[in-house]
Amino acid sequence: MTHRAPIRRFCLTTLFASLLLGGAVAQAKEWKTITIATEGSYEPWNLTLPGGRLGGFEPELMTNLCQRMQMQCKLVVQNWDGMIAGLNAGKYDVIMDAIVITPERKKVVSFTVPYAATPATFITLKESPLLPAEKNIVRLQNDEKTINAAIAPLKAALKGKTIGIASGTVYTPFIDKYFKDVADVREYTASADAILDLQAGRIDAVFDDVTFAQSMLARKENSNLTFSGPQLGGPIWGEGEAMGVRMADQDLKAKLDDAIRAALADGTVKGLSEKWFKTDVTP
Known part of the structure; x- marks a missing residue:
């Protein structure tokens, strides 16, 4: 991570990565399908159930949000320490792992409106x-x-x-x-x-x-x-827990924001919160 690569190699690698990411973003602009990364081991926010299926507060909330947005959603497991880097590298479109909004993270990730706030x-x-x-x-x-x-x-x-x-x-x-x-x-x-x-x-x-x-x-x-x-x-x-998307994907953020606000307004988030946390963590 700290070593410098030769300039030519860096430029070619960067250009190639940019072309790949650019193609991925352009292809995903209709947002009919999105991939969401979560840890799968941070109970009760997210957990891996027998058979490998993901459960918990966030996967259930994400299922509800995707129905509201009329999108196909795929949840994948990613270790927390590489999650933000993976998002910006184009491995997935959304990160959802009890991520608290902070000024430092705002520099590299665009956050949705918060869906929880916990001590x-x-x-x-x-x-x-x-x-x-x-x-x-x-x-x-x-x-x-x-x-x-x-x-x-x-x-x-x-x-x-x-x-x-x-x-x-x-x-x-x-x-x-x-x-x-x-x-x-x-x-x-x-x-x-x-x-x-x-x-x-x-x-x-x-x-x-x-x-x-x-x-x-x-x-x-x-x-x-x-x-x-x-x-x-x-x-x-910070402001609370929210989902993160790439800075360039403001259209996806807007869709998620609308869905989260609707889920907060009709009590869906509160219901899932009380189911998984035994308390109301709505922000």
């Missing part, structure tokens, strides 16, 4: 909880003084501990910025891998989306896990 929390073992679980949501603004005051008890409880976090998420820079001075931070390719290491005693806590955490805690094998501390939400996490 995050710590998960620990019941036998060694860092703090009692709190159902209240502490809304964090992008203000250093407010953030430091709100998380002071968490920092004290996590001093000398090891925190697991999925890499490349909206939560990763938050943990790096506010907890690396008191705790070791270990990054994982997938959130589920962090849960496995928590169970194995390799780390002391996992920080992740509340809806994912609820899904993990509902599993029989995770009956020894618990929430720890308050739920952290608010503008610090």
Whole structure:
């Protein structure tokens, strides 16, 4: 990634890639068929069912949206850490994986209107909880003084501990910025891998989306896990979760926006939210 290619090779490669992408975009402009990438392992947002079929909140919502847009939709599995690059390389047309809108991501991806907004929390073992679980949501603004005051008890409880976090998420820079001075931070390719290491005693806590955490805690094998501390939400996490498309595909974004707004207005998103999350996460 860091090595420079010879100029001639770079130009030819870039031209060839541009021609391929240009042809793909031109061919897809009618948008009769779209391909959507999701992780397939971020429960309950998306999960892989027996037989390989994808299920969860987002695949069911996408099915509804595609019916509204009168499109044929194909869902494919893609690891989170390569998802945005794959979108811009033309591997698929839409990414949908509990992706929070952030200013940094807006530079490389065009986002739809949000269809969800959720808080995050710590998960620990019941036998060694860092703090009692709190159902209240502490809304964090992008203000250093407010953030430091709100998380002071968490920092004290996590001093000398090891925190697991999925890499490349909206939560990763938050943990790096506010907890690396008191705790070791270990990054994982997938959130589920962090849960496995928590169970194995390799780390002391996992920080992740509340809806994912609820899904993990509902599993029989995770009956020894618990929430720890308050739920952290608010503008610090951005505008909410949305789908991403390539910058050039504003016509597709407009179709998705209309379908999402209609699904929010008629209660479809709320119904799917309550089915999969047991709570209303509509923005």
